[in-house]
Amino acid sequence: MAQIRGARGSRAKASVRSATKSKTREPRVATASVEGSSSTEARLLDCALTIFAEKGYSATSVRQIIDAAGVTQPTLYYYCDDKADLFKRLVRQKYEESHQQLDSVLQQIDGCEERLRTLVRRSFEYCVADPRIPRLMFQTYFGPPIEGIAEFLDELTATRFALVTRLMRDGMKSGELKRADPEFLALSFCNLMDQPINLFARMSHPKRYLTSKLADAIVELFLRGGG
């Protein structure tokens, strides 16, 4: 099992497999969309995302994925080590994409309230843009533990929790927030933000639910309370 490495660690079928690195296979042409015309690997990842999000990781069989992608099972195993690796690749990519952007945007903003507002609004936008991602992530994170997956998700979500905790600490330092346990505040805020997303993702994603109005209402409730 080696170390926790940032690298993908797939491929290299017939070779030694003891090497932890193993270079990443990149598509020969830079394809944009994920239609039937795109690369096999991209199609596999996208179909996997769709079906994983719909039925959950465990209830999705690799056969369903390869059927949707129009390939056979060994093809899937050519591109990833196993089902878990497929999932991790998928989620890590999507997560880091949004997380890094969110992080850099927040650093350019002053004031706790405005930061929180931006955090919620941006998160909502990401989720509306592709509801499969939050649906898969929340379902898997809050669902029954899956060996090799649960720890991976814990690690991912910890980085976001750390970000929010930092926001809370800063808010307390600047006097915008009352003195309190920053982790309690961060957890509470994440709950207020995440569960509407979760609700949205597991319904038939009505277009007008995750609005910026709702985002602001959440921040308002968090800061000023409902009483």
Next chain:
Amino acid sequence: MAQIRGARGSRAKASVRSATKSKTREPRVATASVEGSSSTEARLLDCALTIFAEKGYSATSVRQIIDAAGVTQPTLYYYCDDKADLFKRLVRQKYEESHQQLDSVLQQIDGCEERLRTLVRRSFEYCVADPRIPRLMFQTYFGPPIEGIAEFLDELTATRFALVTRLMRDGMKSGELKRADPEFLALSFCNLMDQPINLFARMSHPKRYLTSKLADAIVELFLRGGG
């Protein structure tokens, strides 16, 4: 399929099966604990709860349950229609137990803030008393949808959401809460209350996490905000 009925709807193996009612099998003696000495049915239910809570509904096989209970597979199918029926029986019983008590206690209390405080405190107490129950319920509710189970849980949790919504409406009527969408407030409050429970249930349930101090902090944050 038939209608949505309150009754259990198990048993009646070789008989017609079209009858929706079917009387409930009660143990011949009233056994208290769930040791090896109690009735087979109670032992099955308790073992099912333990393993379902630990690994989730789908990842739990009936073989694991009957092994833990010390019986064979046909015995399990003698007491319930199938795996889903076993789960529903389990959850319905535990849920209604706590929900009814909670409901009646809340009706004897005046004042929104005191009611909310009691709601959270009591919920915490239930969860500390047997963490398997919230763990199983949240895991299954927030996890990937399971045919025949998801709708069942939606129905159950809707009753509690209605209760909380009523509290919010009353609070707004009495002026203790600002005018706002009562469902938004109810959802937000449930999030603030449930996720710490969820966190507690999926960790190794540290004795001193779901304290009445945390309960009060949640109500305080909900009413007065963190800003």
Next chain:
DNA sequence: TTACCAACCTAACGACCGTTAGGTTTCACG
């Protein structure tokens, strides 16, 4: 004594699962 039924059992059934051994095709490169 006999008949019956609740309460269990042994032993399988068929379906599906993740994974892989061992090909074949295509094509860039020498």
Next chain:
DNA sequence: CGTGAAACCTAACGGTCGTTAGGTTGGTAA
């Protein structure tokens, strides 16, 4: 042209799953 590797394929492997057909037992009622 020949070689080799990338990108796929057919066809299975062994295992686990939920469920059940068809017993056996032991006590109770007629």
